[in-house]
Amino acid sequence: xxxxxxxxxxxxxxxxxxxxxxxxxxxxxxxxxxxxxxxxxxxxxxxxxxxxxxxxxxxxxxxxxxxxxxxxxxxxxxxxxxxxxxxxxxxxxxxxxxxxxxxxxxxxxxxxxxxxxxxxxxxxxxxxxxxxxxxxxxxxxxxxxxxxxxxxxxxxxxxxxxxxxxxxxxxxxxxxxxxxxxxxxxxxxxxxxxxxxxxxxxxxxxxxxxxxxxxxxxxxxxxxxxxxxxxxxx
Amino acid sequence: xxxxxxxxxxxxxxxxxxxxxxxxxxxxxxxxxxxxxxxxxxxxxxxxxxxxxxxxxxxxxxxxxxxxxxxxxxxxxxxxxxxxxxxxxxxxxxxxxxxxxxxxxxxxxxxxxxxxxxxxxxxxxxxxxxxxxxxxxxxxxxxxxxxxxxxxxxxxxxxxxxxxxxxxxxxxxxxxxxxxxxxxxxxxxxxxxxxxxxxxxxxxxxxxxxxxxxxxxxxxxxxxxxxxxxxxxxxxxxxxxxxxxxxxxxxxxxxxxxxxxxxxxxxxxxxxxxxxxxxxxxxxxxxxxx
Amino acid sequence: xxxxxxxxxxxxxxxxxxxxxxxxxxxxxxxxxxxxxxxxxxxxxxxxxxxxxxxxxxxxxxxxxxxxxxxxxxxxxxxxxxxxxxxxxxxxxxxxxxxxxxxxxxxxxxxxxxxxxxxxxxxxxxxxxxxxxxxxxxxxxxxxxxxxxxxxxxxxxxxxxxxxxxxxxxxxxxxxxxxxxxxxxxxxxxxxxxxxxxxxxxxxxxxxxxxxxxxxxxxxxxxxxxxxxxxxxxxxxxxxxxxxxxxxxxxxxxxxxxxxxxxxxxxxxxxxxxxxxxxxxxxxxxxxxxxxxxxxxxxxxxxxxxxxxxxxxxxxxxxxxxxxxxxxxxxxxxxxxxxxxxxxxxxxxxxxxxxxxxxxxxxxxxxxxxxxxxxxxxxxxx
Numbered sequence: 001x002x003x004x005x006x007x008x009x010x011x012x013x014x015x016x017x018x019x020x021x022x023x024x025x026x027x028x029x030x031x032x033x034x035x036x037x038x039x040x041x042x043x044x045x046x047x048x049x050x051x052x053x054x055x056x057x058x059x060x061x062x063x064x065x066x067x068x069x070x071x072x073x074x075x076x077x078x079x080x081x082x083x084x085x086x087x088x089x090x091x092x093x094x095x096x097x098x099x100x101x102x103x104x105x106x107x108x109x110x111x112x113x114x115x116x117x118x119x120x121x122x123x124x125x126x127x128x129x130x131x132x133x134x135x136x137x138x139x140x141x142x143x144x145x146x147x148x149x150x151x152x153x154x155x156x157x158x159x160x161x162x163x164x165x166x167x168x169x170x171x172x173x174x175x176x177x178x179x180x181x182x183x184x185x186x187x188x189x190x191x192x193x194x195x196x197x198x199x200x201x202x203x204x205x206x207x208x209x210x211x212x213x214x215x216x217x218x219x220x221x222x223x224x225x226x227x228x229x230x231x232x233x234x
Numbered sequence: 235x236x237x238x239x240x241x242x243x244x245x246x247x248x249x250x251x252x253x254x255x256x257x258x259x260x261x262x263x264x265x266x267x268x269x270x271x272x273x274x275x276x277x278x279x280x281x282x283x284x285x286x287x288x289x290x291x292x293x294x295x296x297x298x299x300x301x302x303x304x305x306x307x308x309x310x311x312x313x314x315x316x317x318x319x320x321x322x323x324x325x326x327x328x329x330x331x332x333x334x335x336x337x338x339x340x341x342x343x344x345x346x347x348x349x350x351x352x353x354x355x356x357x358x359x360x361x362x363x364x365x366x367x368x369x370x371x372x373x374x375x376x377x378x379x380x381x382x383x384x385x386x387x388x389x390x391x392x393x394x395x396x397x398x399x400x401x402x403x404x405x406x407x408x409x410x411x412x413x414x415x416x417x418x419x420x421x422x423x424x425x426x427x428x429x430x431x432x433x434x435x436x437x438x439x440x441x442x443x444x445x446x447x448x449x450x451x452x453x454x455x456x457x458x459x460x461x462x463x464x465x466x467x468x469x470x471x472x473x474x475x476x477x478x479x480x481x482x483x484x485x486x487x488x489x490x491x492x493x494x495x496x497x498x499x500x501x502x503x504x505x506x507x508x509x510x511x512x513x514x515x516x517x518x519x520x521x522x523x524x
Numbered sequence: 525x526x527x528x529x530x531x532x533x534x535x536x537x538x539x540x541x542x543x544x545x546x547x548x549x550x551x552x553x554x555x556x557x558x559x560x561x562x563x564x565x566x567x568x569x570x571x572x573x574x575x576x577x578x579x580x581x582x583x584x585x586x587x588x589x590x591x592x593x594x595x596x597x598x599x600x601x602x603x604x605x606x607x608x609x610x611x612x613x614x615x616x617x618x619x620x621x622x623x624x625x626x627x628x629x630x631x632x633x634x635x636x637x638x639x640x641x642x643x644x645x646x647x648x649x650x651x652x653x654x655x656x657x658x659x660x661x662x663x664x665x666x667x668x669x670x671x672x673x674x675x676x677x678x679x680x681x682x683x684x685x686x687x688x689x690x691x692x693x694x695x696x697x698x699x700x701x702x703x704x705x706x707x708x709x710x711x712x713x714x715x716x717x718x719x720x721x722x723x724x725x726x727x728x729x730x731x732x733x734x735x736x737x738x739x740x741x742x743x744x745x746x747x748x749x750x751x752x753x754x755x756x757x758x759x760x761x762x763x764x765x766x767x768x769x770x771x772x773x774x775x776x777x778x779x780x781x782x783x784x785x786x787x788x789x790x791x792x793x794x795x796x797x798x799x800x801x802x803x804x805x806x807x808x809x810x811x812x813x814x815x816x817x818x819x820x821x822x823x824x825x826x827x828x829x830x831x832x833x834x835x836x837x838x839x840x841x842x843x844x845x846x847x848x849x850x851x852x853x854x855x856x857x858x859x860x861x862x863x864x865x866x867x868x869x870x871x872x873x874x875x876x877x878x879x880x881x882x883x884x885x886x887x888x889x890x891x892x893x894x895x896x897x898x899x900x901x902x903x904x905x906x
Contacts, residue, residue: 049413050412051409051412051413070412071412071413072412072415072416072417072418075414075415076415080413081413083410083413087407087409087410088410089402089403089407089410090406091402091406092399092403092406099396099399100399100403100411100414100416101414103396103400103414103415103416104415107396151414151415237737240732240736240765241733241736243732244732244736245733247730248730344562349562349566349567349570350567350781350784350785351756351781351785353756353785353787360763360764360787360789362764362765362766369732369765369766371764440729443730443760444729444730445753445756445757445785447753449564450727452727453726453727453728454727488722488734488737489733489737493722493733493734493737494722494723496725497725
């Protein structure tokens with residue numbers, strides 16, 4: 001297992017947001033976490049990245065316990081998140097954003113990393129000197145993914161990658177995620193748009209009010225009547 | 235004309251000092267959104283610390299070094315207290331904490347260096363240069379050159395080094411910064427050290443011309459803060475321009491209007507700026523699309 | 525130093541009480557003092573404190589007041605009028621002192637006056653402002669020369685040198701503004717023309733702009749109405765601009781600290797103050813020579829520095845207190861006050877005191893000297 005989460009709980013003050021969640025990510029797979037708004041998906045990802053403290057449970061990544069590891073250090077071991085709403089550094093240039101993505105990597109890896117990202121998203125190469133804040137929503141999402149890739153992740157955490165994008169752009173981004181996965185990158189994708197996520201995922205978990213209510217192979221969940229009714233608008 | 239140039243020289247040299255102090259405000263504000271009212275105390279520490287070390291017959295470079303070390307320790311302690319508290323305390327409380335810190339630093343300075351005014355010798359002596367009838371202290375040239383150097387250095391650091399970029403990133407979006415692996419603790423510590431150093435450089439530059447004592451920091455805090463507000467708290471070139479503008483306006487209003495009202499005129503200017511351009515004369519309106 | 529002093533004082537107390545049997549039963553006389561040891565007036569209060577501590581001990585060693593010891597109760601008023609007022613109340617109500625001395629600054633003195641008048645206790649102020657004793661207040665006396673005297677003295681000197689066009693430079697503090705006001709008011713009467721009236725702020729680090737204006741004003745003398753460290757800045761900027769008109773400073777500057785702070789730039793500037801500033805130039809037949817010498821020699825021996833005019837104010841206050849207590853023969857406050865008011869021809873460090881019902885300062889500008897900085901020392905100007 002690349003990532004093993006056992007009995008994880010997190011709170012905001014006295015309010016419990018994630019409750020006794022256990023999940024596993026196999027090396028080389030895409031795992032989808034679906035659920036409605038407020039189900040605790042984003043809190044779960046923030047806790048995996050160390051932005052939010054775990055109240056109970058443990059997170060084991062690539063064989064070592066990282067439950068108490070600082071957020072910045074998790075990036076260095078290969079657990080990298082593309083946060084909800086892109087969160088790019090708007091006042092900096094596209095290239096500066098990407099270089100910051102490689103902050104935990106040695107300086108001599110930067111130019112190779114940039115090259116890879118520019119191959120994946122050629123539009124970023126055209127805009128490399130421009131201010132990141134001036135990019136369109138889809139380009140910003142590419143930049144956010146590109147920035148995460150610069151850290152040479154082993155596991156990429158994507159929080160709502162489709163949010164606010166035009167359907168064509170959603171399609172394009174998902175294709176790229178699948179492409180990255182085929183090249184060996186493991187991915188956890190959190191989505192409100194459950195059908196999109198389940199279509200590209202191997203395994204999936206359904207979150208409801210902070211708890212895992214269903215889990216299994218993504219294609220099985222896609223056919224589960226309860227899931228279809230609740231999340232796929234069937 | 236000679237008088238005008240003399241006023242200008244006075245205004246620019248004072249303004250450069252305001253600019254350095256203002257930059258300290260700006261650096262900390264950008265990274266933490268805290269207005270550090272202990273900023274002026276670093277000017278005092280730079281000047282008094284060096285003067286104090288010189289009184290023990292230390293050579294100048296060592297004296298300066300010891301003052302810088304003392305100031306860096308103060309900056310680290312300030313960073314520790316303020317950033318620890320920042321996890322749960324509201325911004326207003328943190329500002330009050332920095333005011334408390336400035337009182338504490340003044341007290342410590344009084345214990346360490348006494349209550350007297352002190353000066354340090356200028357490396358270029360105390361004989362003025364005469365340029366077209368304008369008397370210019372060589373130290374004034376040093377002030378202007380060093381200020382330009384500090385600004386260029388700061389810009390280079392923020393734009394061209396990895397850690398400088400990390401500091402900018404953390405200022406823009408701390409959560410995203412930690413998601414790319416930037417340790418915010420290091421950034422905040424570096425922020426306080428840089429702000430402290432800027433203040434101490436100002437202190438080293440002004441002390442040979444004026445004198446400092448343990449209570450000198452307050453006036454520098456006020457003027458530096460005014461410079462930062464005038465130029466737009468967030469922008470390095472803006473704050474420098476704000477400082478120079480403040481110095482020159484003060485000097486020219488003392489020269490041509492009334493020396494009794496020069497401070498009032500300068501602060502009137504700040505109020506007008508805040509009412510008409512809240513982001514400062516040279517500040518950028520924030521680019522909303524993120 | 526103060527710990528050593530205090531232990532010496534205790535030692536002295538023990539020795540005296542063992543030796544002077546007739547005094548064994550009498551309680552010490554309590555003298556309450558509040559001075560500005562910290563805050564902006566610390567350069568005044570520090571010298572005052574040192575003087576009080578040293579000379580209370582010395583007076584006691586010489587037998588105190590007819591065998592009764594003087595107990596000094598000294599507090600730091602932090603150059604803060606509110607603090608001074610509350611300390612004065614504390615000294616009067618809790619410490620039950622017999623005489624009150626203090627207030628290095630005029631603001632502090634004026635804050636204390638109402639309490640003193642209510643409590644009917646003799647109070648000797650150490651503040652320069654003439655307002656403290658003008659109009660005369662029944663219980664209030666003062667020892668320092670006033671800013672007004674400084675200005676009078678300077679104007680007299682200027683007329684002697686046939687100069688009449690004066691430029692004023694003042695800071696923002698209370699003393700500065702009082703001096704500036706007096707300088708303007710006295711100018712017409714004494715045939716002086718104020719051609720320039722410049723000011724600087726309290727934290728300013730440059731006054732070249734003001735001095736440049738003064739240079740162009742046609743003035744033939746410059747008076748700086750200010751106190752403490754900014755005066756050194758004025759002297760430095762004055763040198764930097766190469767001004768040639770004579771630079772006069774008032775009693776607010778009268779200490780060695782000015783020369784130390786201004787360095788070579790102090791050379792040639794003139795300061796008004798007590799003769800003790802230029803003790804070396806005092807004549808032995810000067811009626812205040814002996815008293816000045818006793819302050820000068822003792823102070824230098826104990827503190828390794830020259831006494832300032834501000835040491836003199838404290839010294840005289842103590843001296844006048846002891847003399848009044850001795851003459852009253854009691855600590856009854858009304859009688860001590862009457863004795864103070866009745867003091868005539870008492871040589872002090874600042875001049876010869878002649879108090880009366882209409883004069884609680886007791887000397888004129890004549891007792892003041894103008895001194896000039898030469899080779900890092902104050903020398904008398906004739």
